[in-house]
């Protein structure tokens with residue numbers, strides 16, 4: 001990794017840990033996102049989204065559930081652990097300003 005990629009990797013690790021992702025899973029996800037950035041893949045994960053809320057599996061939920069299409073009512077907007085780390089294209093996604101991709105910084 002170059003210096004910019006390492007900086008982004010470290011920001012992602014801290015952010016994912018703050019959201020309650022276990023350290024080993026945060027590292028795996030940050031590695032996956034570094035590869036994604038290099039490949040110009042436009043998919044994102046929920047953990048990069050401003051609408052992601054909660055701290056730890058079981059409390060994770062989507063604050064933009066209607067646009068995202070993940071629920072039909074607010075109380076059903078919980079996000080399962082395997083979904084929040086899955087690369088996807090979501091109509092409700094809004095990038096967190098603290099997690100920049102390599103593309104965004106060019």
Ligand code: SF4
Nearest residue numbers: 046049062068090092
């Ligand atoms: S808007 Fe989409 S990407 Fe953002 S938290 Fe909800 S489901 Fe995930």
